[in-house]
Amino acid sequence: MRTFLHVTAGTLLGLMLTTGLTVPSLAQPTAKPAAADIDFGNDSSDWAKDGECDDPRFTGDGMADQLVDEDILKDATDCKAAFDAGKITIKDDTATAPPTVVDINPPVAPKASDIDFGDDSSEWAKDGECDDPRFTGTGSAQELVDADLRKDATDCKAAFEAGTVTLVEGGEIPPAVNVADIDFGDDSSEWAKDGECDDPRFTGTGSAQELVDADIKKDATDCKAAFVAGTVTLKDTGTNPADIAIATPINAINFGDDSSEWAKDGECDDPRFTGTGSAEELVDADLMKDATDCRAAYEAGTVTLKDTSGAAATTPVGEIDFGDDSSEWAKDGECDDPRFIGTGVASTTLSEDIKKDATDCKAAVEAGTATFQGEQAAAAFDFGSDFSKWANDGECDDLRFEGPGTNKKLLTEDLMGDATDCKALLDEGRVSIRQVYTPEYAAGAPYDSSDIDFGDNSSSYANDGECDDPRFQGPGAAATLLDSDRMSDADDCKAAFEAGTVVLIDGES
Known part of the structure; x- marks a missing residue:
């Protein structure tokens, strides 16, 4: 039997050779891919560097129990170490050779010279590991925090040049933002x-x-x-309301001067600004009149412009119509035109002097002591009518006026009753409106009354809403004033003075 089997086997072999049949060869083992042939990716997985390979392309004892596709190419350090140790292998050989994708505009890898590595101010600087969270790779520290952003320059630059770290997210270099360029706002949040x-x-x-x-x-x-x-960075630099707000350059802001009553008190009183460095009460009268305080606060970041369009632009001298010198106060060394503000402008200006103090105002603008506020119409003044029995007699009988064209005896009963005479004489320059009756004076309120002794409230007319003290004059004063009420209507007169409806004209202050 054994001989028969040998013969049969030999016969079969001979037939196969004669007929050209081949003997099936034994399958040869596939060559194991080298680590250098595998793209392990980076360490951007939440589970990177935990001692287990979390990339689902691999299999073996060195793998994590739970694998998800989102960790593909995101656990480089663990997977390479496990692969080198023979603890894992690739599930599918195609993982070593992914389909070739041709990018007609391939990204250019950044050079070390293109990257702002920052400085070495991190607590962990110069320890041989890159602690900057913008980088990833085997040269990075295991724990990365935002506080070390741009603060481990020496380590990260060395690792980048050695190829052991790369920039996160495909090598995009996050733009550096200067703290001075950010409008942090104020502290009004709860x-x-x-x-x-x-x-x-x-x-x-x-x-x-x-x-x-x-x-x-x-x-x-x-x-x-x-x-x-x-410990914080800006989310992005787009244009929606939640993005960075670039502060207005300080040299683009016209801070004005220090002519405000509240200038140089350590608070910014200019209502164009807002923030913790601003005063609690802001009035339009202080617009561009607290330069020192507001500039200091702006530089310190405690105020910002409410609206960047509020940065007043300086009008070129050649574009300003200064008018002429027909004002009574022309060429007195002060600009009396109410269209201007500044230290070179008179403390009291009247609408009747608009475009009538050209020489003084032009000189002040050129010297930088006055700023043009723009054109404005003369404030309307109500001359009244001609009901006075002295109307149209060639003299102004209205006690709101003063000057050589007025009658020597002015009565309350003629107030606003001699319009034609007073207007004509005002146009001729022979009378002027008493300061307290001008629209501009009341608009300049409140006024400081701290230097005035108002007395007490012993008058029988005290607290009636009118100032009965004969030392005061103005629309807020009573029609009939008695010497017996001198310094005896304190509350009424103080309120009227601060409101700009009376002025002190006589007696002790």
């Missing part, structure tokens, strides 16, 4: 100054957990401190 940045334009470990749009630009102190410390 959560301001609590040690966390509540402005939703920022992100990082220094940000609060809950952020709402209502706090945009309202937690300046916290957010600025966090930004400087590197």
